[in-house]
Amino acid sequence: MKRLIVGLVAISISFASASVLADKKTARVFQAADIQAAEIDPVNQPGVLSSAEGAVWLKRAKDRVDGRVMARVDHANRPYSIWWVIFNNPEECAAGVPPTSCGFDDLFIPAVEAAVFNASGAISAATGGGGGVINVDLSVIAGEGAGNGSQVAFCGLPFCLEEFRKKNGLCAEIHVDINAHVIEDANNIDWVQELTYPENPQAFAVFPPVAKCKRKRHK
Numbered sequence: 001m002k003r004l005i006v007g008l009v010a011i012s013i014s015f016a017s018a019s020v021l022a023d024k025k026t027a028r029v030f031q032a033a034d035i036q037a038a039e040i041d042p043v044n045q046p047g048v049l050s051s052a053e054g055a056v057w058l059k060r061a062k063d064r065v066d067g068r069v070m071a072r073v074d075h076a077n078r079p080y081s082i083w084w085v086i087f088n089n090p091e092e093c094a095a096g097v098p099p100t101s102c103g104f105d106d107l108f109i110p111a112v113e114a115a116v117f118n119a120s121g122a123i124s125a126a127t128g129g130g131g132g133v134i135n136v137d138l139s140v141i142a143g144e145g146a147g148n149g150s151q152v153a154f155c156g157l158p159f160c161l162e163e164f165r166k167k168n169g170l171c172a173e174i175h176v177d178i179n180a181h182v183i184e185d186a187n188n189i190d191w192v193q194e195l196t197y198p199e200n201p202q203a204f205a206v207f208p209p210v211a212k213c214k215r216k217r218h219k
Contacts, residue, residue: 029170032057033205035071035178054133056176056205062167063142069134071178071203073124076132079194080202082120083177084140088113088165090173090209100206102173113162115145119176121195138176142166171213178203 035054054071069082087093087102092111095103107114119140124132145163165172180202181194 027061029060029210030057031060031207031210033207035069035203035205037203038177038201054203056207058138058174058176058207060169060174060207060210062169065138065140065164065169065174067138067176069120069136069138069176069178069205071134072127073132073134073178073202074180076124076126078124078132078183079181079189079191080122080124080134081118081179081181081195081198082122082136082138083179083198084115084117084119084138084164085175085177085204086115086140086145086164087173087175088115088162088168090171093173096173100173100208102175107161113165115162115164117144117146117161118196123195134178140164142169170210173209174207176205176207177201 033056035056054069056067056069056071058065058067073080087106089112090096090101092109092113093102093106094109095105097103102112102114106112107116119138120136122134122136124134127133142164143166146161177198179198179200181199183189
């Protein structure tokens with residue numbers, strides 16, 4: 001779990017830009033953030049580089065978040081998995097790196113109500129100049145989370161990780177993680193395992209709560 005989230009507190013984080021999409025009945029907020037390179041441990045993660053460039057954008061509503069990851073990655077023709085890391089109550093966080101509120105240690109605080117689960121996966125395409133690129137859509141609706149429409153719930157902590165809370169799409173802090181998967185044997189790959197479970201964090205993007213969210217704590 002720590003390897004999955006290490007990128008959240010690796011380096012300083014760019015501000016996400018936001019603007020409201022005009023539609024009073026289905027008000028959505030657009031946010032975009034640069035992709036940041038995660039710190040890579042060369043001992044435990046040999047051969048995995050830390051360079052990353054690109055952007056992630058999200059369109060957020062109270063009960064739904066849609067987005068897209070557009071990233072240049074270190075390797076072509078390799079599986080990459082994308083992960084939602086959602087802090088439902090970011091005001092309870094204490095470990096974030098400004099301008100964000102939340103970091104790895106906040107996953108262990110029950111009041112934060114953190115959710116970590118698979119968002120998507122892709123096999124990176126070659127760019128022609130070395131390395132690869134991934135370009136995938138993301139979507140999550142309220143009520144999804146580990147063990148509920150995604151991976152098996154992680155309960156190794158004194159509590160289980162949570163779901164993406166209803167009516168919290170504007171007020172949660174959302175991190176999008178990109179994970180690289182090391183290929184040991186190209187002729188014997190379990191693609192389901194590689195594309196749906198975490199391995200090495202390569203990059204991440206961070207989205208703070210929108211400026212005009214109306215906080216309603218889950219009870």
